[in-house]
Amino acid sequence: MxxxxxxxxxxxxxxxxxxxxxxxxxxxxxxxxxxxxxxxxxxxxxxxxxxxxxxxxxxxxxxxQSVSTSGTLQPASTADLSFADSAAKVTKISVKVGQTVKAGQVLAQEDDTATKAALFSAQSAVAQAKASLAAAQANLVKVEGGASSTTLATGQQAVLRAELALKAAQQSYQSQLAASQNSAANQQKLLIAQTTLQNDQQAANDTSGVDIAKSQLALDQQILASDEANVKTLQSMYGSITPAQIQAAYQQYQQSQQALNRQQMVTPQQQTSVAQQQSNYTTMSQGYAALQSAIQSVARDRLTVQRDEQSVAAAENALTRARQKVTIDQQNLQLVQQQVNNTSAVQASLASAQLQIQMDQIALQSAQTQLQQDQLPPNPASVASAQAGVQAAQANLLSTQNALLAAQSAENQTKLVAPVNGVVSLINGKVGQPAGSASAAGASGAFIKIVDTNTNDLQIPIQLNQSQISQVKAGDVATITMPTAPGVTYKGTITQVSPTPTVTATANASAYTATALVQNTNGALKVGMMANVSIQTADQxxxxxxxxxxxxxxxxxxxxxxxxxxxxxxxxxxxxxxxxxxxxxxxxxxxxxxxxxxxxxxxxxxxxxxxxxxxxxxxxxxxxxxxxxxxxxxxxxxxxxxxxxxxxxxxx
Known part of the structure; x- marks a missing residue:
């Protein structure tokens, strides 16, 4: 009153x-x-x-200041569990209605043959992608680092040997100034010079090394042209696809699949929509991976062609040096013949020493040129190609990891696991039947329903009018009393306040629903009891x-x-x-x-x-x-x- x-x-x-x-x-x-x-x-x-x-x-x-109302005690939570694949057959149901279960306990299992195979395939793809990425990263390190320390050390040793040989030739020239040779020695020199000329002429006429290198170059250039044409074709088809788009398509598919899984009734149109989203994601992911693989192949082909060109140049340089050696051998032979014909051995020896100095100078120059080339910084084009290879491998790894997550999620969804401690209140199916057959027949959408048995926390849905709803918010402290236990109070908290009216109270007023979580510390409160709720809304x-x-x-x-x-x-x-x-x-x-x-x-x-x-x-x-x-x-x-x-x- x-x-x-x-x-x-x-x-x-x-x-x-x-x-x-x-x-x-x-x-x-x-x-x-x-x-x-x-x-x-x-x-x-x-x-x-x-x-x-x-x-x-x-x-x-x-x-x-406080607001007072009343409501009926209810369990803190319930869980409706359903299989993601409603068409797969149920292979095991491990619980019965009325059975107490614990959080994390497996309740039922459906056929996972297909999901296990997909998971194994996805795991293999990730392993291969990791190996490809490691190889691409190693190649990038090699290209960025230039010639290895071993190659540089070998080049430096070659320069040192050439310098020593030149020094020896110069010393020989000095010794020949004071030496004389008899005719027998001159004859032996003539024989050696003729044999050397014959051997070097055979080497100068042997073009097989150059021919083989050029043939290999032509073959690898054809492969490069073919792979570049393949890249152009794939770029025209998938060039606009980015990893972000693939990730977005995958997330859209996953969100749609999860939303579909939460629905009790699934229409064919919804299934077709999810299947189309999955197909879009698969097409984009595979197309992007194929394009990146083709780009990586072109990068490898270019490196191969570059090495082939270097091999052709090296073979041609060797052939040129051999021909230069023939010229020197011919000159040496003429000098030796002159020595044989000329009693002046000193002049012949001096000429020979001079020729040797020239040859050693050529060898030293060649060794120094090679060392300078090895010491040059990395080629920007080669570095860019190696970096592109690493990026393609990373993108491929991301794609395969996303596919693995999807496969693992699909495998996990073949089991129904209790999210809370509770009691099984409903089992909507049988072993051997499709997981969704009971729902299709008009039964409840959940395959298994769990009622939370945590009596320490109960909840009270309460109704608030228009003037009260503006005062109450989530987190407000509530005091709960029972009409049957005067003087006894329980602590509570407002956990949820509905932003829209749920019940029309009168023609001019609406009722809003809020939820109070009650701490049932002594266990005296029971589900179904009526309770009075006082919500503290202001304290000054x-x-x-x-x-x-x-x-x-x-x-x-x-x-x-x-x-x-x-x-x-x-x-x-x-x-x-x-x-x-x-x-x-x-x-x-x-x-x-x-x-x-x-x-x-x-x-x-x-x-x-x-x-x-x-x-x-x-x-x-x-x-x-x-x-x-x-x-x-x-x-x-x-x-x-x-x-x-x-x-x-x-x-x-």
């Missing part, structure tokens, strides 16, 4: 009309703890009794409060009569501690019944007040704690400002 309470003189302004509110005592919705002596609530009599003007010293109080402490009967209307403004000089306060607490408001005693200088006769040290102060209780209001501006005001107290006594209710309502 709500009671209208009015104190003091009648205030007809709009502010008082807000303050004249029906307060509900049973719900304990708003609590204002203020100062003052306790006194009884009452109705005003038709005839106004004599009133007394009292002095009231403004102080502090606390305010707690140490605020300036005054008796509601102190408010007066003067010139259309709401305020109070202040004793003393004008020094309006902010209405906020100035310190962490303060006195409660108190009645200081009767005012002897006049009466609020005739404000025009009040002394000059009493003035009217406009204020702003909020959160009206049965006896007190919160002042937000216009007054400060410690100021003294006048209050017109009815003859029945000072109204109580203890535990009151106001500003909220109960929902039943």
């Amino acid at each position: 709500a009671t209208r309470v009015e104190y003091g003189r009648s205030i007809d302004g709009p502010r008082l009309r807000k303050l004249k509110t029906k307060w509900l005592y049973a719900g304990a919705a708003v609590v204002i703890i203020g100062a003052g002596a306790p006194f009884a609530m009452h109705r005003l009599n038709a005839a106004k009794p004599a009133a007394t003007t009292m002095v009231y010293k403004v102080g502090y109080g606390n305010m707690v 402490s140490h605020v300036v409060t005054i008796p509601s009967i102190a408010l007066q209307q003067v010139g259309g403004q709401e305020g109070v009569y202040v004793v003393g000089p004008s020094s309006a306060g902010s209405g906020t607490a100035a310190a962490t501690s303060g006195q409660l408001g108190t009645y200081a005693g009767p005012f002897t200088g006049g009466s609020l019944s005739n404000p025009t006769k009040l002394p000059s040290d009493v003035h009217f102060q406009p204020v702003q007040a909020n959160a009206l209780g049965t006896g007190d209001v919160q002042v937000t501006s216009g007054l400060a704690a410690g100021q003294e005001i006048l209050v017109q107290v009815p003859a029945s006594g000072i109204p109580s400002s203890g535990t009151t209710s106001g500003g909220a309502s109960t929902a039943n």
